[in-house]
Amino acid sequence: MAANRRPTLADVAREVGVSAKTVSRVLNEDGPVSEQTRAQVLAAVARLGFQPNLMARNIRVGGPDTTIGLVIPDLGNPFFGAVARGIEDTVRGRGLTLLMGSSADDPDRERALTAKFLARRVSILIVVPAVGADHSPLKPHRAAGLPVVFLDRPGVGLSTDSIVSSNRSGAHDGVAHLVAHGHRRIGFVGDLPVKLYTRRERLAGYRAALQEADIPYDRSLLADAHDQQGAEAATSQLLRLADPPTALFAGNNIMGFGIVAELARSKRKDVAVVAFDDVSLAEALEPALTVVAQDPEEIGRRAASTALARLDGDRSRARTITVPTRLIVRGSGEQPPRKP
Numbered sequence: 001m002a003a004n005r006r007p008t009l010a011d012v013a014r015e016v017g018v019s020a021k022t023v024s025r026v027l028n029e030d031g032p033v034s035e036q037t038r039a040q041v042l043a044a045v046a047r048l049g050f051q052p053n054l055m056a057r058n059i060r061v062g063g064p065d066t067t068i069g070l071v072i073p074d075l076g077n078p079f080f081g082a083v084a085r086g087i088e089d090t091v092r093g094r095g096l097t098l099l100m101g102s103s104a105d106d107p108d109r110e111r112a113l114t115a116k117f118l119a120r121r122v123s124i125l126i127v128v129p130a131v132g133a134d135h136s137p138l139k140p141h142r143a144a145g146l147p148v149v150f151l152d153r154p155g156v157g158l159s160t161d162s163i164v165s166s167n168r169s170g171a172h173d174g175v176a177h178l179v180a181h182g183h184r185r186i187g188f189v190g191d192l193p194v195k196l197y198t199r200r201e202r203l204a205g206y207r208a209a210l211q212e213a214d215i216p217y218d219r220s221l222l223a224d225a226h227d228q229q230g231a232e233a234a235t236s237q238l239l240r241l242a243d244p245p246t247a248l249f250a251g252n253n254i255m256g257f258g259i260v261a262e263l264a265r266s267k268r269k270d271v272a273v274v275a276f277d278d279v280s281l282a283e284a285l286e287p288a289l290t291v292v293a294q295d296p297e298e299i300g301r302r303a304a305s306t307a308l309a310r311l312d313g314d315r316s317r318a319r320t321i322t323v324p325t326r327l328i329v330r331g332s333g334e335q336p337p338r339k340p
Contacts, residue, residue, distance in 0.1 A: 007048040007140075015044040027119045042115040049140020068098050068124040068307070069117030073105040079253060079277060079296050080128070083151065086300020087126065094308065096123065107133035114138070123147075124307040129155045131195050147310035151303045153197040154320065161310070162320045163303045165294045167198050167276075170325030171205025172212075174274040174292040175249055177327060179213045182336050183247040183272060185221065186210070187238045189231050189259055190251020192224040202251055202276055221245055231258020232265075239268065246272065246337040253277035260285060274333040276325075283330060290333030292325050299323050 013020045018037060025031040026041040033041075044050070068091060072080040088098045099117065103110035110130040117125060124147045129135065135150075136157030142148045150162040178186050186206075194200040207217055220241065223234030231250070235258060238245055248271060250256035256275030263271055275291045282289040302321050 007050040009050070011048055012041065012044050012050050015048060016040045027121075042112070042119055045119055046111070046115045046137050049137070049144065066096050067120065067122045068096050068126065068304075069114070069120070069122035070098055070100045071103050071110055071113050071117070071125075071127045072100065073103055073128055073130060075100070075102045077254070078280065079294070082296035083300040083303075086297035087304040088300075089297075090301045090304035091124075091308065103128075103130045105130045107131070111137075118146075124149070124304075124311060126151055126303050126307060127155065128152045147307040149303045149307045149310075151299060159318045161303075161306050161318050163299050163306065164320060164322055165198070165299065166322050166325050167201035168205040168208070170292040170294070170327075171202035171249070171276055172209045173205075173325070173327050174276060174290075174333070175206050175209035176212065177290070177329075177333055178247040178249065178272055178274055179209060179215065181247075181272065181334055183245075184213075184215050184337075185218075185243065185245040185247070186215075187221045187223060187245035187248045188251065189223045189225050189234050189238070189248060189255045191226055192222060199251055206249055225251075225255055225258060228254055228258040228261065231255045232262040235259045235262040236266070239266070239271070246270075247333075247335075248273050250275035250277075253279045256289065256291070260289065270335070270338040272333055272335040272337075278328065285332070287331035287335070290330045291328050293328050294325050295323055 009020050009023055013023045022033060022037065023041050025033050026038050070084060070087060074080060084098060084100055099122065101113045103113055107130045110133050114127065118141060126149045128151050134157045135155040138148055138158050142158065142160055148160045150160060152164060154162045175186060188203065188206050191199045194203050210217055221238065223238050225231040225234040231254065235248065248259050250259050253275065256277065256279050259273055273289065275289060278291045278293040279289060282291060302323060306321065
């Protein structure tokens, strides 16, 4: 196949060693095809960068393609639910429908889900990149005009638009807030080692706030956690130290849930807490939870509006758009350090 020629249905068929009709059945989900053949066809579609002729398809089915593919790491995380709401609200006026699937933060699942969305001929692809994922196979699709937007984290191997929060400065502001209320022993609860972009940026913000206040960086105050139960255990571990923290910074909303649950279970009301990400019922807690709030709906809106601009012909250079965070003071982060 010539380097400057777009791949065709026949190219995919030849790559797999099946008929063009079989490839069509897989892409249209129309007719019996073995799971092995289906997987081979979808892999060849991704490998070759095949993009169906949307104009020809529109003539056949009587209308334009009307779907957006959204790949997120966790369907149960309320943050991504709010992101999806922002996207949906923005594209509804264009008659577009949102299709959503979870990668479980697994690069193989992300790749398979992305291939399925491409096979369904989505008009726009929005991806929250999984740790370790390679997005270079999407280059031919982007070059062919498909808007691809990374959300929450930059991707790897593909230069395209990214929409992120101000993770580093937000974490800095949260920790600096604890410092301003007299705390010098401030624990960090989150994913370690820090491979994920958002966690890496937030830990960098945590360290920057300590350095700014001439507080030594103490690795014993870092606790590894990946879910709520892990955050509960990590909190308990930190509070059992010979010189325990007087304040805790949560790396995300799930960590915040875990910290609050453990403090309630152990009846500890003398530990200050600031969480990155707002949590449901934060104002109903005692004390109410101080947070560094992201704006997930705005992140979704910006991702959708950027993708729509690309769909409408914007060919400017790829850009990263940063959505600001804000510190919401409610009470838990304003408690002074307990007396020795």
